[in-house]
Structures are given as structure tokens and as C-alpha cells.
Amino acid sequence: MRYGVYFLFVLLEAISFILVVNQNSFQHASFLSSSNRIAATVYNVENSVVEYFGLSESNRQLAEENVQLKNKLSKLEATVALVKDTLNKRPYVLAGQEFEYIAAKVINNSINKLQNYITLDKGQLDGIEPEMGVVNNQGVVGIVSAVTDHFATVIPVLNSKSRISCKAKRSNDFGVLVWNGLDADYVQLEEVPRHAVVQVGDTLVTSGFSSIFPEGIPTGYVTKCSKPENKTYYAIEARTAAVFRTLSYVKVVKFKLKQELREVQKEGEQ
């Protein structure tokens, strides 16, 4: 077996390379992920240690969210009272009810790669499925790519595979949110035509075109905005709404009518 070692070398490299190529698309990012049992358990243990260092920040965020929720609750109570009074128990529709949220904890998160991933401590048994949106109280975090029984892997905005449909809140101009891999605090908005009106300071929110995110969740705040001479699109840079360096608690968005929407879209295509 003089050439045995060369054969082994080529074989192992071929296996690795096939894995790299096969996994290099959004659709295939599910196999061999950190949501598998062993890796996720190790990360869970690590997180339970690291968590203590971020407690004050998490506390502050939770307190903030509490306040926001209480405000919303009081507004809703007022609306309900109003509706009851004026409509005299006639049937009405409350907007936004088709979405449901599942709270989850981030047990692993990276920001220093081109392909960053987040691992969550909730999975299939908690109702999480691939292609569900993930948000926190600051804004959009990413999209679930793979789930096991107890854990889920998320492709965050900070992943060069991530493409999220967005619009400027003020002018309703649409674009696609991507990340160029350079700075974990800034993302780019592409495909905004030159005739659109986008300014520095604008808030970018989800467009609600897909069934992944509800409309109007913040994704970023425009910090740079220009029209390069030789391009047909704007060059827009925005600070991410969610702060990825200190991510700890997130909510997974469940769209209750997903199946129905899919069927309708399929019929429309035929």
C-alpha cells in the first residue's frame, strides 16, 4: 500500500469538499448543524456560565420590554373597551392576530465570520419550524434554518446568505437587506431604485411580503446613503436594529396561516 496514504488524502479531501459545496446555499444549511444534540448540549453548558456576565444588560432589555408590553396592553385594553362600546358586539378583526410568538434563549452566537449562526434552546417540540422569523425587542434577528427536537439553528442578518425584504418606514421604498461581512454593527440595503426617496436617519422595517415576518418590525437605521454615479441602485448602509454582540433572548415568529398562504400562492402560479 505505497499509495494508500495518497488515496486516503484525496478521499478525505473529496468528502470535505463535497460537504462544503453542498452546504454553500441557504437551502442546505441544515445538515450537520450546531443544533444537533451533542454540540447544543455543550453550548448550553457554556451559556449557563457566560450568561452571568451579561445579566445586567439582559435585565435592562427585559425591563424595557416589560414597559413596552405594559404600554401596549393598556392601549389594547382601551381599544377593546372602545370596540365593545361602539360596535355593540358586532364581529370585528384585530390586525396582527395571525402571528404568534415563541420565546427562546440564545445559547450560541458568533459575529466574527462571514457565515454567522445562532443556536436557540427551543426546537421542534416547542413548535419551531425552519423558515420562521426570529426577532427580539429591538428588531429583526434572522430566520430559522434547521431544527432538532430541542434546539434550532438560526441564520442571522449577519450572514452573507441572509436576504431579508425591507422597506423604508417613511417612504415605503423597498429593498433587500444583506450583509457584506465587514462590520457586525452595519448592514446594507440593496436594490433600492434611484428614484426612491431614502435619507440618513430613516428607519428600515420588514416589508411583510413573505409569511416570515409581520410587517413593520425594525431591521435597521440608515447611517449612510448615496447614489453612486455608475450604479442603478442606491448605496445604503444601516446600523442593525438588534444588537448582535449582546443577543440573549429572542422570539420566534409563527405565522398561523402559512400553509394557507402557500396554497394560495401555488394556485396563483399555475
Place this chain on the structure above:
Amino acid sequence: MSTSTLLKHTLRFILLVLLQVLIFNNIRFLGYVNPLLYIWFIISLPTGVNRSVTLIVAFLMGSLLDIFSNTPGMYAFATVFVAFFRTDFLQLFVPRDMYTDYEPSVKVLGFPTFLKYTAIMVVLLHLLLFTLEDFTLDHYWLVIIKTLVNSTITLLLVLSTQKFK
């Protein structure tokens, strides 16, 4: 290989994988600092170890790191590649009359030889891994900067494990 050497390298394997996934892959400084100290395991593997065994162990280590960091095949490819050419790099720098089974270190090889050998292993590993991570060559400047910065840090980390005297 004696049992104590085997035990030492097994422990080092486990320790380095854990260090890599729990600490070095989570450094959030500047957004691209990600040193790969785990390669010290391959660098310091005794030269008496069968070449095929080295490749299989490298593949195992790479795959483990891939599972933890959601990068299927990337660590495995880069690690196996570096492990395969290790013998050639050693032959390039080490005098031929040296005994055949030794653990590459500053103590055995001397500082200049060990530095050259480690540097070429480390730079090659980083370059391969970051190129595979980018895959499209859209960010080649970033790949080069990341390779230079992280190779330097990894090299310093590997040297810090060595006894000089």
C-alpha cells in the same frame, strides 16, 4: 508510542477542540479576530505517527469543529490538507540526520526551524479556511487581512505553549 504520550495527545485534542469552539471562535474583537490554536495539535503530533492515522485524526478534529461552528467540510478540508503536507514541511526545514520519531517543538527543533515550520502550517491553514468560508472570492481583501491578522495571533499563541530555556 507509549501510553503516556497517547494520553497526553488525546487530552490535548479534547482541550484544544473545546478551547477553539468555546473561546477562540467567540472573540468579538474587531469582527474578524478568530485565531485557530487547535492546529497546535497537528503541529506537535509526534512524527512517528503513521501518516494515514494523522490524516484520519485531522479529519476527525476538523469535522468536530465543523459541527460546532456550522461550517460543514471547511475545517475538515483545511486541517486534512495541512496535516498531509506536514511531513514535507518538516523535511524542508529539519536536517536529514535527525532521529525519526520526535514531537516537533522549540526544544527539539530549535527556535528558527520551529518558527519556520509553524508559520507555514499556520498561514496555509488560515488561508485555506478563510477562502473556503468566503467561497465566492467576493471578499478577497477581507480574506487576506483575516489570514494575516489571525495567523500572527495563532503563531504567537502556539509559541506561548513552548518551553524555551
